[in-house]
Amino acid sequence: xxxxxxxxxxxxxVEHLTFGPKNEALSGDLLEELQLGRSATWYWRQVCSAIxxxxxxxxxxxxxxxIFCAGWNSLYSCWNLLxxxxxxxxxxxxxxxxxxxxxxxxxxxxxxxxxxxxxxLGFLVYVLARPGTFHELTxxxxxxxxxxSLNVLLVSTILLLHHFRQSRVDLGxxxxxxFYSAFHFLWISIPxxxxxxxxxxxxxxxxxxxxRRQRLSRMQITGRIQRTVHSGPLG
Amino acid sequence: xxxxxxxLGEFELMILLTIARLGEDVYGVPLSRELSAIRxxxxxxxxxxxxxxxxxxxxLIASSxxxxxxxxxxxxxxxxxxxEQGLHSVRETRRILSELWKSLPATGGxxx
Numbered sequence: 001x002x003x004x005x006x007x008x009x010x011x012x013x014v015e016h017l018t019f020g021p022k023n024e025a026l027s028g029d030l031l032e033e034l035q036l037g038r039s040a041t042w043y044w045r046q047v048c049s050a051i052x053x054x055x056x057x058x059x060x061x062x063x064x065x066x067i068f069c070a071g072w073n074s075l076y077s078c079w080n081l082l083x084x085x086x087x088x089x090x091x092x093x094x095x096x097x098x099x100x101x102x103x104x105x106x107x108x109x110x111x112x113x114x115x116x117x118x119x120x121l122g123f124l125v126y127v128l129a130r131p132g133t134f135h136e137l138t139x140x141x142x143x144x145x146x147x148x149s150l151n152v153l154l155v156s157t158i159l160l161l162h163h164f165r166q167s168r169v170d171l172g173x174x175x176x177x178x179f180y181s182a183f184h185f186l187w188i189s190i191p192x193x194x195x196x197x198x199x200x201x202x203x204x205x206x207x208x209x210x211x212r213r214q215r216l217s218r219m220q221i222t223g224r225i226q227r228t229v230h231s232g233p234l235g
Numbered sequence: 236x237x238x239x240x241x242x243l244g245e246f247e248l249m250i251l252l253t254i255a256r257l258g259e260d261v262y263g264v265p266l267s268r269e270l271s272a273i274r275x276x277x278x279x280x281x282x283x284x285x286x287x288x289x290x291x292x293x294x295l296i297a298s299s300x301x302x303x304x305x306x307x308x309x310x311x312x313x314x315x316x317x318x319e320q321g322l323h324s325v326r327e328t329r330r331i332l333s334e335l336w337k338s339l340p341a342t343g344g345x346x347x
Contacts, residue, residue, distance in 0.1 A: 025311065050280065
């Protein structure tokens with residue numbers, strides 16, 4: 001007698017730990033092979049191998065974007081040296097004299113505008129440098145990438161400022177020169193990296209995959225209804 | 236505009252050729268069995284599906300869902316077929332490989 005519970009666990013694993021749109025077809029194929037006389041050991045080996053293959057596939061998919069984001073981030077100090085003068089001149093000096101919360105626009109502007117420009121420039125370089133990416137990029141995905149990067153940058157910057165406050169760093173005494181110090185560059189690289197990754201991830205060929213997932217989930221609903229009629233001993 | 240070419244890996248090429256060889260109604264089980272028979276060893280169904288996923292994202296194959304069946308625990312089969320782009324890619328890979336094979340010096344073996 002086959003260990004039905006272990007097989008059910010393996011089936012659950014292959015359907016939930018592999019993220020591709022074909023996981024149901026894959027588990028169906030494995031169950032069909034099991035019905036044709038394969039052993040439970042073979043089944044488990046196939047399940048483990050499928051999960052490993054899927055993880056490797058995801059790693060391969062994300063490796064280049066991650067390496068690019070890390071590499072581009074390391075250029076921020078150079079970018080800042082080049083751009084600080086330009087951005088300093090573009091910020092209206094009267095903003096600092098305004099009452100809160102408008103006075104906050106000035107430090108935010110000094111930090112966010114060069115950072116956002118850097119991130120979006122990195123995004124542009126990535127899109128132009130990756131073969132095939134530019135042709136696949138629609139206006140909708142481009143806008144999604146830009147807005148996602150802006151949101152991630154703002155949220156992660158706020159969280160970072162909150163962390164500084166928790167760490168008893170007096171932000172009121174941080175001067176503009178401090179803002180451009182190596183210590184700050186190290187911390188700033190976190191929101192910068194996350195923001196660029198958010199933008200770049202929109203170019204990963206996810207849309208067809210997601211579309212197929214949505215299509216598949218609709219089919220799975222139909223399949224589940226039919227399964228109640230067709231359900232066999234392994235269902 | 237320059238056409239973007241997808242280069243095929245060895246396993247991807249084998250899968251494309253096997254789908255083309257088996258013809259219509261190819262799904263995971265016969266595909267894995269045929270690959271195992273040709274290669275002379277057990278093939279991981281998961282790695283076949285990972286390659287199928289990549290090939291479909293490149294537009295070299297297309298798939299469609301069949302009906303659920305009891306021997307599969309009520310799960311549907313996914314049928315695969317090679318697209319025109321896939322056939323073009325196979326032919327292009329064959330042309331490139333043939334060129335490379337021709338340039339290999341024939342030392343102590345038949346490379347033809």
